[in-house]
Amino acid sequence: METEFEREHEVKILVVDDEERIRRLLRMYLEREKYTVVEAENGEEALQLATEDDYDLILLDLMMPGMDGIQVLQELRTVKATPVAILTAKGEEANRVQGFEEGTDDYIVKPFSPREVILRVKALLRRTSSTRYLQTDTQAKNxxxxxxxxxxxxxxxxxxxxxxxxxxxxxxxxxxxxxxxxxxxxxxxxxxxxxxxxxxxxxxxxxxxxxxxxxxxxxxxxxxxxxxxxxxxxxxxxxxxxxxxx
CATH class of the missing domain: 1.10.10.10 (Winged helix-like DNA-binding domain superfamily/Winged helix DNA-binding domain)
Structure with missing residues (x-):
């Protein structure tokens, strides 16, 4: 189900993975939801894109050659609070723990189902949508x-x-x-x-x-x-x- 935020805002997501097959799969799922998708194939490219532009969410592969997902997250968190969901294999529990310690907001386990990816993305967008884009209701009681x-x-x-x-x-x-x-x-x-x-x-x-x-x-x-x-x-x-x- 489309959220109010998705109806009022063009959602922009950065997908980071060194495997083209995974990037293509994620792009297909996300574009079906009318999201704008930008791809990065390595950590260095991801960090540059993430710091030069604003994204509503970053899907970040954990294990990549060169700069891995943890290093990207560490560098990113020094300058931005962009929501991040780490993509990780089941056998990388220790790395997932480190990811949470460095400031990731969620993780998605490979191999993933399309439904799980979309549900987790929508859950993160719901939690973060108003942080930067929605105006404050001066009459709000909460x-x-x-x-x-x-x-x-x-x-x-x-x-x-x-x-x-x-x-x-x-x-x-x-x-x-x-x-x-x-x-x-x-x-x-x-x-x-x-x-x-x-x-x-x-x-x-x-x-x-x-x-x-x-x-x-x-x-x-x-x-x-x-x-x-x-x-x-x-x-x-x-x-x-x-x-x-x-």
Missing amino acids: ILVFDAISIDHDAHRVTVKGEEVALTPKEYELLYYLASSPDKVFSREKLLKDVWKYEFFGDLRTVDTHVKRLREKLNSISTDAGDMITTVWGIGYKFENVKQKQ
């Missing part, structure tokens, strides 16, 4: 306001002291999940299960890495905001509405 952070869930927009923070979809989901229950402590296992939303037997460091990256982005504007995500040693994390420092 807003969390704290001393240093404001989270407009209808627009998927986070502002710290009036300045918007560019978060990846997973960083946003993690922040919103914690902030929706202030002062409640969540274990790493609980966060991994609820924020990642599907069965994933991964390293709990995935959660720690995302929390670390989220804090860094908030702290870059205000330490008051970064301090709101509190570590509860031996258990997990909580969102604490600390007062602004004098």
Whole structure:
């Protein structure tokens, strides 16, 4: 089913894979959904395209000669929060874990079915569509306001002291999940299960890495905001509405 975002916006997707057969297959699936598809056959080309233009989503092969998917993701995350879904073989679980730690938003296991690809793409687009393109409804009621952070869930927009923070979809989901229950402590296992939303037997460091990256982005504007995500040693994390420092 076509989403409102897809009806109002030309969706542009970058497909990265060193196998022409895979790129051609993905292009066929995606173009049936009326998406605009751009291809890259290696990591270097992908990184150049991804940094020079804006995409709604990047489908990124994990294992490529030269610059692999993890290296592309690492470089990309230093400059952009573009949603990324990694394409990976079943036997690459350790690499998938590393992918989550570096900031991927999802992964699609090869060999994949057309239906799964489209469903995962649409799910990511739904979660991220309003971050850059939809205007904020000033009458929206789905807003969390704290001393240093404001989270407009209808627009998927986070502002710290009036300045918007560019978060990846997973960083946003993690922040919103914690902030929706202030002062409640969540274990790493609980966060991994609820924020990642599907069965994933991964390293709990995935959660720690995302929390670390989220804090860094908030702290870059205000330490008051970064301090709101509190570590509860031996258990997990909580969102604490600390007062602004004098």
